[in-house]
Amino acid sequence: MHHHNFYYGQQHILARYCGLDDEFPPRIPGYLQHGWNVGCGWNPVHEFFDGAWRYVWSDAPRRRGHSLGRRDYAVTGAPMLYLMDLEPDLGRVPEASRAGTLWFLFHGWDAPGMGAKIHGDHARLISEIKETETEPVTISLYYTEYERAEVRRSYEEAGFEVICFGKRGWNYEGTDRQFLYKQLKAFRKFKRVASNRLATAIFYGVAAGCEPAVYGDPMELEGDNPLFGGQTRIARLWGEMLGKDIDLATARAITDDELGRAWVMPPAELRMLFDWNQRD
Amino acid sequence: MTDSVPTPSVQIVRGEIQPWTDYSGYRAPAGGEPLLALLDDLVPASSARVLIAGPHAVALVELVAARAAALTVLVRSVSDAQDLRAAVPAGHITVITGALDGLVDVPPFDVVIAADGLDRVLGADSPALDWPARWGELRRLAAEDALVLVAVENEFALTGLYDRRPVDARHGDDEWRPLHDDPARPTSPRQVAEALGERVTRLYATFDAAGVSHTLLDAAAAGSARPGRPGARFAVTGLAASAAHTPLLGPVADGVDAAARAGLLAAVAPGWLAVLGSGGAIHTAYAAVESSVLLADLDESEWTLSVRGDSSFGTPARLPDTESVETLFFRLAAAEDVPGFRALAARLGEWAGLGDGVILLDDLYPEGGEFVRGLTRPAGDDAAAALLAAAYHRLRDRLLRAHRRHPWPPWMTSTDDLVVTWLSMSGISDNSGAVKRGREIADGLAEPAGDEPDLRTVLADAAGDRQRATELAGKVFGLERTMRFRDQSLRTREQQIRTMRDELRKLRNSPAMRLHQVTLKVAKVRHPRAFARALKRRILKS
Numbered sequence: 001m002h003h004h005n006f007y008y009g010q011q012h013i014l015a016r017y018c019g020l021d022d023e024f025p026p027r028i029p030g031y032l033q034h035g036w037n038v039g040c041g042w043n044p045v046h047e048f049f050d051g052a053w054r055y056v057w058s059d060a061p062r063r064r065g066h067s068l069g070r071r072d073y074a075v076t077g078a079p080m081l082y083l084m085d086l087e088p089d090l091g092r093v094p095e096a097s098r099a100g101t102l103w104f105l106f107h108g109w110d111a112p113g114m115g116a117k118i119h120g121d122h123a124r125l126i127s128e129i130k131e132t133e134t135e136p137v138t139i140s141l142y143y144t145e146y147e148r149a150e151v152r153r154s155y156e157e158a159g160f161e162v163i164c165f166g167k168r169g170w171n172y173e174g175t176d177r178q179f180l181y182k183q184l185k186a187f188r189k190f191k192r193v194a195s196n197r198l199a200t201a202i203f204y205g206v207a208a209g210c211e212p213a214v215y216g217d218p219m220e221l222e223g224d225n226p227l228f229g230g231q232t233r234i235a236r237l238w239g240e241m242l243g244k245d246i247d248l249a250t251a252r253a254i255t256d257d258e259l260g261r262a263w264v265m266p267p268a269e270l271r272m273l274f275d276w277n278q279r280d
Numbered sequence: 281m282t283d284s285v286p287t288p289s290v291q292i293v294r295g296e297i298q299p300w301t302d303y304s305g306y307r308a309p310a311g312g313e314p315l316l317a318l319l320d321d322l323v324p325a326s327s328a329r330v331l332i333a334g335p336h337a338v339a340l341v342e343l344v345a346a347r348a349a350a351l352t353v354l355v356r357s358v359s360d361a362q363d364l365r366a367a368v369p370a371g372h373i374t375v376i377t378g379a380l381d382g383l384v385d386v387p388p389f390d391v392v393i394a395a396d397g398l399d400r401v402l403g404a405d406s407p408a409l410d411w412p413a414r415w416g417e418l419r420r421l422a423a424e425d426a427l428v429l430v431a432v433e434n435e436f437a438l439t440g441l442y443d444r445r446p447v448d449a450r451h452g453d454d455e456w457r458p459l460h461d462d463p464a465r466p467t468s469p470r471q472v473a474e475a476l477g478e479r480v481t482r483l484y485a486t487f488d489a490a491g492v493s494h495t496l497l498d499a500a501a502a503g504s505a506r507p508g509r510p511g512a513r514f515a516v517t518g519l520a521a522s523a524a525h526t527p528l529l530g531p532v533a534d535g536v537d538a539a540a541r542a543g544l545l546a547a548v549a550p551g552w553l554a555v556l557g558s559g560g561a562i563h564t565a566y567a568a569v570e571s572s573v574l575l576a577d578l579d580e581s582e583w584t585l586s587v588r589g590d591s592s593f594g595t596p597a598r599l600p601d602t603e604s605v606e607t608l609f610f611r612l613a614a615a616e617d618v619p620g621f622r623a624l625a626a627r628l629g630e631w632a633g634l635g636d637g638v639i640l641l642d643d644l645y646p647e648g649g650e651f652v653r654g655l656t657r658p659a660g661d662d663a664a665a666a667l668l669a670a671a672y673h674r675l676r677d678r679l680l681r682a683h684r685r686h687p688w689p690p691w692m693t694s695t696d697d698l699v700v701t702w703l704s705m706s707g708i709s710d711n712s713g714a715v716k717r718g719r720e721i722a723d724g725l726a727e728p729a730g731d732e733p734d735l736r737t738v739l740a741d742a743a744g745d746r747q748r749a750t751e752l753a754g755k756v757f758g759l760e761r762t763m764r765f766r767d768q769s770l771r772t773r774e775q776q777i778r779t780m781r782d783e784l785r786k787l788r789n790s791p792a793m794r795l796h797q798v799t800l801k802v803a804k805v806r807h808p809r810a811f812a813r814a815l816k817r818r819i820l821k822s
Contacts, residue, residue, distance in 0.1 A: 064404040064405070067453050236292075236296075236378075
């Protein structure tokens with residue numbers, strides 16, 4: 001239905017979970033949320049086709065979408081949770097062996113002829129990371145920043161390992177289908193996950209057993225649409241997820257809410273929800 | 281506790297919602313003249329800290345602000361807050377956007393007003409608080425002895441029961457959580473009183489036109505109102521105002537009568553407004569009339585009426601608590617008691633007050649041998665005959681629109697014949713001018729029609745059309761039968777003619793006819809002797 005559904009190989013994961021071909025996954029009759037979202041599941045100006053269903057991770061985007069006059073929502077839980085179910089041992093190390101911080105820099109976005117860069121004081125952020133983290137730090141840059149040599153170099157020169165999990169793709173091309181697999185594998189060996197904005201990776205990390213931290217300059221995103229309230233709203237609604245020392249039990253409860261753990265469903269149910277059963 | 285938002289003078293707490301508005305959707309913010317009049321009576325002239333929670337009209341905010349040293353207004357929509365701030369820029373007013381549960385760490389308020397209810401005080405990100413939890417959040421903000429006004433929408437309202445929309449299409453975009461499917465929500469006057477506790481000093485049944493207050497009627501008075509009496513009329517007009525904004529299965533008026541008979545008018549109102557604590561003296565009822573507010577108080581047997589700011593209405597007027605003339609007419613028509621109908625019409629025709637203004641039979645009450653005009657008194661300086669004709673036109677319209685029983689045939693009801701008949705029962709005959717003028721007056725008084733006819737009317741119209749089709753088919757059958765008889769008649773006559781022709785032919789060939797013909801020829805002979813000679817010669821030759 002929409003090429004966003006391929007982002008990060010989410011559609012592929014769900015197809016595999018349902019016992020279907022994950023190389024050429026069947027189409028989803030609607031839109032699949034592809035990242036944690038403070039709005040209705042998508043960006044404020046996303047286009048929707050009439051009759052398309054909206055598959056979101058948790059109930060909050062459904063409620064917000066309802067307030068915007070949108071219906072035909074189905075809450076599924078995040079595909080990352082399904083991947084964790086499919087790959088219970090991927091990257092897993094003994095709990096005592098987990099070490100270091102996987103630090104995600106808030107990233108820009110990309111599309112041919114479009115996209116937006118982030119702007120902020122990287123040096124100051126690096127200082128704050130060094131002051132805060134007590135164990136080795138690995139910086140994860142999305143490729144939009146990874147390929148900006150000046151950004152990548154500033155973190156490498158600070159002594160951090162810098163990695164990139166790949167591309168989410170565009171128009172069904174260039175999607176790294178192992179994107180979430182690689183992330184999951186990485187999360188399971190780190191002790192902490194951190195970022196300068198509360199974002200999807202923090203929730204993934206908490207779900208994979210990491211202790212979270214959100215601190216530092218949140219940086220500016222070009223053309224950021226404040227329609228849903230911006231960073232101050234995040235502070236009001238998810239204030240307990242912000243800071244350098246976050247209560248883990250609280251973080252796990254919030255993460256379960258935001259990733260929709262209670263909504264995860266068995267393969268047979270998901271196949272029907274996506275209309276993936278053969279009818280002939 | 282609060283953050284600033286782009287508009288500096290609006291504060292923000294957790295749970296705000298945007299993009300969103302409660303001020304220009306399908307339901308207006310709490311407001312309307314009757315509600316303002318109640319607050320004008322109730323709210324003390326001076327209070328230190330006042331909170332208005334939920335969407336309320338600017339006029340209401342201004343009224344309350346004039347009596348508060350510090351007024352806080354909490355609305356959930358960011359844009360509504362910004363607009364409200366622009367409309368009420370006074371420095372002692374604080375406008376906050378956010379959810380009710382997000383307003384924390386503030387000193388208690390002396391007056392708390394939630395006249396819009398507790399259904400529009402949370403955002404999409406708020407926890408799923410049921411009605412008692414939301415009430416708990418409001419109560420948390422009120423001082424122990426605070427004056428509190430809180431409205432409750434009634435799930436059991438007639439307008440809800442008669443709503444023809446499916447359940448999932450009734451509440452627009454508000455129901456990201458099913459607020460109305462809340463087992464803990466109070467849905468009767470008794471439940472409301474129990475839920476709000478012992479501090480409730482007054483409970484009003486409220487009737488609104490899509491959020492704009494139309495009528496406030498003391499719940500106890502509503503519960504004791506009987507069909508056709510002034511108390512019921514408050515409810516009828518209020519429900520009509522509510523129903524005008526609801527696609528209906530049937531006219532709510534039928535249900536109002538049944539509810540009034542059961543003593544349940546307060547239970548089927550669209551909502552309630554509870555007053556906790558004490559304030560200024562308030563009336564039994566507040567109702568919108570034209571551009572003003574009717575104030576009414578009920579003692580044991582009669583109502584005392586006045587219009588806010590209008591001394592010409594009466595000083596004050598009194599009204600017997602009796603059944604309206606329209607109710608009596610409807611009852612007589614349903615019983616097909618034409619003599620009784622005629623007698624009441626005659627009494628009405630003799631009433632001295634006939635020419636004092638437009639007559640609303642549903643708001644005209646008999647008292648002894650006289651009649652008393654009721655709650656609404658539209659101006660009108662036409663002649664008495666035209667005013668009575670208007671009353672009868674309106675009676676006819678309401679009789680037919682409600683599909684009530686009556687004894688008159690359709691060719692009378694579909695023309696002015698019925699009104700002419702009733703006028704003649706009242707002693708007014710041959711006055712076509714009055715009938716015509718009466719129609720014009722009645723049209724001016726007609727209630728606003730709903731956007732679409734209710735389903736029962738549509739079905740009744742369809743049934744009427746089927747009846748008409750059956751009757752027309754009967755007429756066609758009758759005409760065909762008549763034609764068949766005529767055909768038979770023609771065939772019989774033709775047969776008779778043929779028989780006569782046969783008989784005539786036989787007659788022509790009979791000996792008698794032949795003799796007759798010969799005789800005729802003989803009679804034509806002019807010279808008998810010559811004829812005899814010629815005849816003799818012919819005989820001799822042969």
